[in-house]
Amino acid sequence: MNTIPNIAFQSTKDATDIEFLNLSELFSRIDDAPNHNPRLPHRLNFFALLIVTGGTGSHQVDLKKYPLMQGSVIKIAKGQVHAFLEELTYDGVLVAFTEEFVLKYFSRSSVDFITHLYNYHISEPLVDNCTFNDSFLKQIHQETTSNNTYAQKEIIAKIVELYLLRLERLSHGSQPPRHSKSHYALFIQFKNLVESRELNSRNVKDYAESMSMSAKHLNSIVRQFTLNTAKSFIDQYVILEIKRTIMSRRISLKEVAYQMGFDEVTNFTKFFKKHTGVSPRQYKASL
Incomplete structure (x- = not known):
């Protein structure tokens, strides 16, 4: 019987709880050490954000196909099943972070607001027309490449936390419940x-x-x-x-x-x- 593989958080850069990967780098890593086919459904044991920076394509989350374009963001919660579809015809960044990262660095009030983290079943994974992706990625790049590493992880966490709150505000109320x-x-x-x-x-x-x-x-x-x-x-x-x-x-x-x-x-x-x-x-x- 075919089963959906569970994918653990893995890093080749000694990252233990959060990592930022260009999609080309992600697929190169998978090609070098394949442990699953990313184009087939697989379940994550961590959280992920797929931020599209150019091109068009599609992505599958919980067996539903979502169209992608520049400004699209796919929110994938721990335990959700997703799959990359066809050859990559878009550019983007995958932000992967563990539950321990959320629990250690995010405020409890923020977690309650960020629906998809633990209540993904009542929110859609796709957010379109996000105009602050570039500024977010620029901030992350500046911080991760800074020579001053004082409180670096805490600063990165707050940048991500603020981004997720803004993402939630953008998507809040735009999609009604899917059931009665x-x-x-x-x-x-x-x-x-x-x-x-x-x-x-x-x-x-x-x-x-x-x-x-x-x-x-x-x-x-x-x-x-x-x-x-x-x-x-x-x-x-x-x-x-x-x-x-x-x-x-x-x-x-x-x-x-x-x-x-x-x-x-x-x-x-x-x-x-x-x-x-x-x-x-x-x-x-x-x-």
């Missing part, structure tokens, strides 16, 4: 319940009861917007909160486990490793 308003409202209610951690539960039934509907109906609504189950949505958010807590607070893993609603540390460890491939302790040590 009533189902969209219910999905947002579910999303807000999960993110508020008011129920402190990973059980779909608890959320369904709180929303006065069956678990089956809630699942069908969530699938419309995420192409996944309500359980998967809950688990992914819990993993995100665990990572945020480990990274931002100096408390023991045992305290993290209890804060996140786990009665036993062993269950917390199993849950985290199941979804990330590493234990909480290994994740903490890697930061």
Whole structure:
């Protein structure tokens, strides 16, 4: 059975959390050490921005084809499936950055505004007519080539964070929900319940009861917007909160486990490793 490959963040320049690549350089790297075909669907375990600086073409995200031209930006979230189509007939830059980069350097309020990072299921990946791409890339080039490296990573992060906020403002409200308003409202209610951690539960039934509907109906609504189950949505958010807590607070893993609603540390460890491939302790040590 064919499976969609998962592509990890890789760099040949010792970059550990963010990299800026001209598309010609990207494809040259793939040709030299191919581990997947970029023209076939593949899933990223990091975030990416495809910024088109010239020419025309198309790109596929979650099985949908998007036309590209100068000024187009494709936002690809961690976990999304995408593919380059045909021979490259456009120029551009791919900005690749990890979740750890977002959690470490972006403010929480910015992350809440930048929809595509963790709520890509309710926003379109394509933004057209972006007039500030050139200034963004110029700023990045100036900073990455500067001989003064004091606070360089922090400055780069803020440039990227500001760019993403401006990109979000450009696209905000331009594309209405793709499904019925009533189902969209219910999905947002579910999303807000999960993110508020008011129920402190990973059980779909608890959320369904709180929303006065069956678990089956809630699942069908969530699938419309995420192409996944309500359980998967809950688990992914819990993993995100665990990572945020480990990274931002100096408390023991045992305290993290209890804060996140786990009665036993062993269950917390199993849950985290199941979804990330590493234990909480290994994740903490890697930061």
